[in-house]
Amino acid sequence: xxxxxVRRACVSIAAAAALTGVAACGGGSAGKGESKGAGEGxxxxxxxxxxxxxxxxxxxxxxxxxxxxxxxxxxGSMEMKGGLDWSDGVTGALRITFTxxxxxxxxxQAGDTSIDYRYLKNGYYANMGEKFAAxxxxxxxxxxxxxxxxxxxxxxxxxxxxQMQSSTPNQTVKMLLASGDVKRVGDEKVRGxxxxxxxxxxxxxxLTAKNAGMDEKEAADLRKQLQDAGMTTEKIDIxxxxxxxxxxxVEEAKMKNGEFSQTVYYSDYGxxxxxxxxxxxxxxxxxxxxxxxxxx
Numbered sequence: 001x002x003x004x005x006v007r008r009a010c011v012s013i014a015a016a017a018a019l020t021g022v023a024a025c026g027g028g029s030a031g032k033g034e035s036k037g038a039g040e041g042x043x044x045x046x047x048x049x050x051x052x053x054x055x056x057x058x059x060x061x062x063x064x065x066x067x068x069x070x071x072x073x074x075x076g077s078m079e080m081k082g083g084l085d086w087s088d089g090v091t092g093a094l095r096i097t098f099t100x101x102x103x104x105x106x107x108x109q110a111g112d113t114s115i116d117y118r119y120l121k122n123g124y125y126a127n128m129g130e131k132f133a134a135x136x137x138x139x140x141x142x143x144x145x146x147x148x149x150x151x152x153x154x155x156x157x158x159x160x161x162x163q164m165q166s167s168t169p170n171q172t173v174k175m176l177l178a179s180g181d182v183k184r185v186g187d188e189k190v191r192g193x194x195x196x197x198x199x200x201x202x203x204x205x206x207l208t209a210k211n212a213g214m215d216e217k218e219a220a221d222l223r224k225q226l227q228d229a230g231m232t233t234e235k236i237d238i239x240x241x242x243x244x245x246x247x248x249x250v251e252e253a254k255m256k257n258g259e260f261s262q263t264v265y266y267s268d269y270g271x272x273x274x275x276x277x278x279x280x281x282x283x284x285x286x287x288x289x290x291x292x293x294x295x296x
Contacts, residue, residue, distance in 0.1 A: 001004075005106065005109045005110050006110060006289065008029075008106045008111070008130075009106050009107055009110035009111070009112075009226065010142065010289065010290065011287055012098070012103040012106050013107075013115065013142065013144070014144060014149070014286075015124045016078055016096050016098070016103070016115070016117075027073050041233075045199055047182040047183060047184050050180055050184075050196075050198075050240075051173055051176055051177055051182060051198065052177065053244050054170070054173050054240050054244050054245070054246060055170050055173040055174060055177065055209065056172035056237075056271075057171055057243065057244040057245055058168075058173065058246045059086075059168060059170050059244055061085065061245060061270060062085060062086060062087040062269075062270060063083065063084060063085040063087065063092075063268040063269065063270060063271050063272070063273045064083070064084060064145075064169060064266045064267065064268060064269045064270075064271065065082070065083050065085055065266070065267050065268040065271055066080070066081070066082060066083065066094070066169070066264055066265065066266055067079075067080065067081040067082075067162075067264070067265055068080060068262065068263050068264030068265060069262070069263055070229065070260075070261070070262040071259065071260065071261045071262070072101075072103075072255070072257070072258075072260055073256075073257040073258020073259055074101065074102070074120060074257045074258045074261060075100070075101055075102060075103050075257055075258075076098060076100050076101020076102055076103040076104050077098075077099050077100055077101060078096055078097060078098045078099055078103070078104075079096070079097045079099060080094050080095065080097070081094065081095055082094035082117075083117055083268075083271055083273040084119070084168075084169070084273060085275075086155050086168040086169075087271040088121070089120075090119060090121075090164065090167060090168065091119050091120055091275045092118075092119045092273050092275055093116070093117065093118050093119070093273065093274075093275050094117045094119070095114060095115070095116050095117070095144055095215075096114070096115050096117055097113055097114040097115075098113045099113070104250070109126040110128060110131075110132055111129040111131045111132035112128065112129035112130075112131065113246060115127060115128065115129075118252040118275050118276070118277070118278065119164075119275065120275060120277060122145055123143060123144050123145030123146050123147075123149075123159075124144050124164070125141045125143050125144070125149075125277070125278050125283065126141065126142045126144070126265045127140055127141055127278070128140055128141070128142060133282070136284065136285075136289075137266060138281070138282060139266070139282060139283060139284040139289075140282050141278040141279075141282050141284070142283075142284060142285075142286050143278075143283050143284065143286060144286050144288060145285065146164060148286060148287045149164075149286075151287075153169045153190060156250035158181055169246055169249075169264075169266055170246060172236060172238055172249045172251065173238060173246060175202055175234070175236055175251075176198065176200045176202075176236050176238065178202060179200045179201060179202040179203070179236070181200055181201065182198055182199070182200040183198070183199055183200065184196065184197070184198055185197035185198060185199050185237075188239065190239045190247050190248045190265070191247075191248075191265065191267075193241050194241065194242055195240055195241050195245055195247050195248070196200070196238040196239065197237065197238075197239050197241050198238050198239075198240065199235075199236070199237045199238075200235075201233055201234065201236070202234045202235075202236060202238055203232070203233050218292075231238075232254070233253065233254075234251060234252070234253040235251070235253065236249070236250070236251050236252075237249070237250040237253045245266070245269055246266050247262050247265065247266055247291075248263070248264070248265050248266070249262075249266075250262070250263045
């Protein structure tokens with residue numbers, strides 16, 4: 001396994017971690033609404049008022065099972081499935097499978113196209129499998145602690161650290177609130193569950209901090225994240241059940257490297273999600289790993 005393969009795989013792992021629905025293109029914290037939500041007669045309410053309750057209820061649910069798909073333009077696509085807990089920071093366990101494109105090729109060369117991720121409060125770990133472990137002295141887990149990511153990535157690394165530590169499933173709701181322009185599409189079924197469909201488009205230039213309860217810095221950070229990805233607009237659709245909980249989201253946008261599309265389903269809110277730190281003798285920090293690889 002050559003150094004270029006390892007370096008590219010490390011980048012792919014980091015990109016996947018930031019696009020699993022844990023983070024996506026989430027923004028800052030939103031204020032909690034006090035009005036009735038979509039499941040409490042929200043159909044007659046202003047959609048922004050209803051979504052503030054959805055934001056609050058989803059945030060307070062603490063955990064859920066998630067599964068979905070993501071396409072990242074020319075880079076390829078991936079599937080993910082697992083559980084997340086956001087009661088005290090974002091933790092959880094997800095299995096991410098790279099299904100096609102250069103990212104899948106890189107992961108195949110480095111070890112395996114299906115990677116187990118473990119998210120803890122201060123970072124995340126990726127299990128690279130038997131092939132990688134055999135070539136790295138038994139080190140099958142790569143550790144991406146957020147302080148190291150911030151150090152290695154400069155300003156963008158710090159933004160990723162902040163995003164990963166604060167992002168929860170309701171970040172998509174915050175994005176719609178930040179757009180300031182949301183419509184109630186109607187009532188639909190999502191995997192057999194009655195749900196209310198809301199839709200909106202985030203215009204980066206016109207993104208407002210007020211509706212999402214952001215301060216000016218949070219709004220500026222969100223705007224920069226989208227601009228750095230080459231996005232000028234992002235279309236967002238969400239489906240909310242009769243308990244005001246997010247059950248599905250779809251995000252679509254044009255990026256520098258092509259079309260971005262992500263669909264994620266949420267279920268079993270309140271589920272117990274256990275995550276353990278991998279054994280130290282099977283783990284290598286990404287910073288140390290990169291130092292071991294000669295530049296090519």
